[in-house]
Amino acid sequence: MELIGHLADGFATSLSPLNLFIVIIGVTAGLFIGAMPGLGSVNGVAIVLPMTFIVPPSSAIILLCAIYYGAMYGGAISSILLGIPGASTAVATTFDGRPMAQQGRAGLALIAAAVASFVGGTISVILFTLFAAPLADVALAFGPAEEFALVLLAFTTFVGLGGDDILKTIIMICLGLALSTVGLDLISGDPRLIFFDQPGFYSGVSFLVLAIGIYGVGEILYTIETSKSAPSVTPARLTFRDLWFGIKEVGKLWKTLGFGSSMGFFVGMLPAAGATPAALMSYGLSKLMSKQPETFGKGNIEGVASPETANNAASTGSLLPMLTLGIPGSPTTALLLGGMVMWGLVPGPMLFIEQPDFVWGLISSLYTANLAAVLVNLALIPVFVWALRMPFTVLCTLVLVLCIVGGFAPSQKMHDVWLIIGFGVAGYLLRKAEYPMAPLVLALVLGPLMEKSFRQTLISEQGNMMAFIERPLSGTFIAISVVFFLLPLLKYVKKANRAQKA
Amino acid sequence: MADRVIAGAIMALSLYFMWHASELSIGWNGMTGGPGGGAFPFWLSAIMFVCAAGILVRSLRGKTDYSGNFFDPETLSWVVSVAVALTITIALMPVAGAYIALPLFMFWYLKIFGRHGWTLTASLCICTPIFLFFFFEVTLKILLPKGLTEPLFFPLYAMFF
Numbered sequence: 056m057e058l059i060g061h062l063a064d065g066f067a068t069s070l071s072p073l074n075l076f077i078v079i080i081g082v083t084a085g086l087f088i089g090a091m092p093g094l095g096s097v098n099g100v101a102i103v104l105p106m107t108f109i110v111p112p113s114s115a116i117i118l119l120c121a122i123y124y125g126a127m128y129g130g131a132i133s134s135i136l137l138g139i140p141g142a143s144t145a146v147a148t149t150f151d152g153r154p155m156a157q158q159g160r161a162g163l164a165l166i167a168a169a170v171a172s173f174v175g176g177t178i179s180v181i182l183f184t185l186f187a188a189p190l191a192d193v194a195l196a197f198g199p200a201e202e203f204a205l206v207l208l209a210f211t212t213f214v215g216l217g218g219d220d221i222l223k224t225i226i227m228i229c230l231g232l233a234l235s236t237v238g239l240d241l242i243s244g245d246p247r248l249i250f251f252d253q254p255g256f257y258s259g260v261s262f263l264v265l266a267i268g269i270y271g272v273g274e275i276l277y278t279i280e281t282s283k284s285a286p287s288v289t290p291a292r293l294t295f296r297d298l299w300f301g302i303k304e305v306g307k308l309w310k311t312l313g314f315g316s317s318m319g320f321f322v323g324m325l326p327a328a329g330a331t332p333a334a335l336m337s338y339g340l341s342k343l344m345s346k347q348p349e350t351f352g353k354g355n356i357e358g359v360a361s362p363e364t365a366n367n368a369a370s371t372g373s374l375l376p377m378l379t380l381g382i383p384g385s386p387t388t389a390l391l392l393g394g395m396v397m398w399g400l401v402p403g404p405m406l407f408i409e410q411p412d413f414v415w416g417l418i419s420s421l422y423t424a425n426l427a428a429v430l431v432n433l434a435l436i437p438v439f440v441w442a443l444r445m446p447f448t449v450l451c452t453l454v455l456v457l458c459i460v461g462g463f464a465p466s467q468k469m470h471d472v473w474l475i476i477g478f479g480v481a482g483y484l485l486r487k488a489e490y491p492m493a494p495l496v497l498a499l500v501l502g503p504l505m506e507k508s509f510r511q512t513l514i515s516e517q518g519n520m521m522a523f524i525e526r527p528l529s530g531t532f533i534a535i536s537v538v539f540f541l542l543p544l545l546k547y548v549k550k551a552n553r554a555q556k557a
Numbered sequence: 558m559a560d561r562v563i564a565g566a567i568m569a570l571s572l573y574f575m576w577h578a579s580e581l582s583i584g585w586n587g588m589t590g591g592p593g594g595g596a597f598p599f600w601l602s603a604i605m606f607v608c609a610a611g612i613l614v615r616s617l618r619g620k621t622d623y624s625g626n627f628f629d630p631e632t633l634s635w636v637v638s639v640a641v642a643l644t645i646t647i648a649l650m651p652v653a654g655a656y657i658a659l660p661l662f663m664f665w666y667l668k669i670f671g672r673h674g675w676t677l678t679a680s681l682c683i684c685t686p687i688f689l690f691f692f693f694e695v696t697l698k699i700l701l702p703k704g705l706t707e708p709l710f711f712p713l714y715a716m717f718f
Contacts, residue, residue, distance in 0.1 A: 222608045222615075226567060229605040233574055233598045240581060240594035248577045248598055272643070279639055280632040448671030449681065452663050455643065459650075459659065460689060464699045472647050480640055488563040506597050513591035 062184065065415030068113050069423050077114055078121045082428040085125020090133050091461060095142030096126035096387045104394050112398040113416040119394060121424040123387055124176065127370050128432045131168035131363055132439055135161060137454050139271040143262050143500065144330040144366040147338040149270055150493050151351065151358030158354050165436045166301030167356050168363045171312060173429035175364035178316035179371035180421045197325055199508035200523050204532035206505040209497065212339040215539030219491040227495040234260045235502020242510060255470030262500050264462055264471045265478050269492055271458035272479025275451055277486055304356060311341050311361050319365030323372025330369035335497050337365030352493065371421060378402055560616040564609045571606035575599050654706035656686045
């Protein structure tokens with residue numbers, strides 16, 4: 056009962072005319088920022104943060120959370136329409152979202168992304184409200200060994216269930232992991248893989264640079280080859296009937312949505328993880344649980360809904376350790392944490408006791424921001440789909456310009472723009488030779504987490520490799536990983552036996 | 558052919574990565590009780606090398622699954638021309654500025670490569686830089702490279718910042 060009373064007080068704050076107006080402005084701005092390749096929720100929150108001092112702390116955090124939510128929704132738009140992830144959190148959405156758009160089902164993909172984001176956001180806010188304190192304890196029990204085992208599991212799902220050439224998949228995973236080590240050694244701080252002594256490599260290879268290069272420039276080069284002037288996609292139309300049909304289609308995926316939400320929420324809570332690994336893991340595990348894993352990557356609606364559910368759930372989950380422990384779960388929550396400190400609010404368990412208005416105002420604003428984001432997003436889908444009708448050469452020009460500027464914007468270094476072109480050409484050639492791209496991107500994102508957790512575990516266990524197997528949770532993850540890794544071998548032996556009998 | 562070329566390139570890249578990674582310790586680090594700084598990239602590159610060698614051997618034995626048409630001179634020339642145009646644009650950006658380099662690229666792509674009309678070409682070449690200026694510079698405070706054109710922007714800076 057006390058919980059309902061607190062929540063009712065919170066809604067009284069978040070539903071005031073000023074705060075409602077702020078939510079709508081915030082989600083709309085976030086939607087556009089999230090849809091711009093190279094920009095994301097971090098940029099949106101960082102830009103607006105200094106301007107929030109003109110409103111009370113509750114309104115300020117409501118605005119920032121609205122931008123955060125809007126950007127999480129927006130990331131999917133460019134992933135689906137252009138094949139370039141708007142933000143790192145939306146990279147897994149590209150795997151099936153882009154093929155859906157190319158098949159003329161862009162509207163359905165956008166609806167699926169919006170509805171799945173809404174479901175993921177809503178379920179995780181409910182989980183947040185109900186289980187904030189106990190779940191924070193579970194997340195704290197998740198050590199480096201478990202993190203390493205979880206990442207390993209994510210990779211082996213690609214090897215065992217990817218359906219691609221296994222050698223090529225392993226090469227792409229290793230390449231992504233090797234690229235993730237560029238920069239400074241995590242433990243000693245020594246420079247590593249500083250190619251041609253270029254200072255730009257000291258800060259590592261940015262995930263967005265690789266994603267824009269491969270999915271932006273590489274995709275355009277690949278499409279130019281197949282059609283110089285014809286449209287790259289079948290023009291899509293969207294009516295209210297399509298909207299209703301789309302919502303019903305997504306509704307059928309209730310298992311995926313439920314699983315993605317709870318997993319996304321939990322992974323989001325882990326301080327080192329966040330929304331991007333959550334989305335990629337959810338994608339991998341949805342493929343694992345699917346009855347038709349071979350259709351993933353070829354325009355399966357589940358492949359859009361699953362990561363979108365997880366990334367929105369994770370964005371809410373990442374707020375939990377920030378509020379209860381003062382540990383940000385993602386770069387955006389780190390900014391929100393900074394904002395809270397600037398407003399004189401000290402995050403931690405005492406915050407719930409000392410500042411209940413603020414805490415419950417924030418929690419209730421997550422409900423309103425989530426609802427506003429899905430409504431604004433659905434209302435704007437016809438505009439986004441209309442953008443697909445332009446001639447390919449026009450779309451191509453704008454995308455390439457956006458890739459250059461979007462690649463330059465986050466770091467403001469020409470080095471990154473050169474890398475984009477390099478990755479674009481390499482991505483084009485690798486794609487021509489039928490190398491899978493998803494494992495490469497996944498490995499670059501999860502690489503630092505994998506290496507850090509691996510080395511941390513070994514250091515804390517005095518080099519005992521058995522530490523990964525001895526811990527129950529990590530041991531289970533590793534056992535499943537081994538099974539996935541051996542699956543292709545078993546399939547091969549079975550096939551060879553059949554051929555011999557025939 | 559494609560499999561062999563790409564596998565060979567990956568093997569060369571792996572060796573280059575291994576050579577770079579071996580600048581740090583690639584074995585067990587007694588000081589910290591874990592692998593050295595170079596171990597992760599070195600051994601990953603070694604796995605990459607072995608897998609690429611596997612693809613090369615498989616291809617040489619004629620057991621490839623590759624079905625694509627790797628080299629098509631006509632379509633390849635389109636790709637090469639766009640890649641070259643992009644390279645020139647990026648090289649031009651720090652010198653002539655983004656607001657000269659990007660519209661030039663757009664003009665080449667729309668008018669010469671895409672054979673679009675003057676109205677569409679001119680409107681996109683003018684409107685896109687204006688949008689970029691207001692979105693990136695004015696709203697997000699992200700300054701794009703100006704090069705020689707920097708002085709032309711001083712009045713705009715005075716007006717909007």
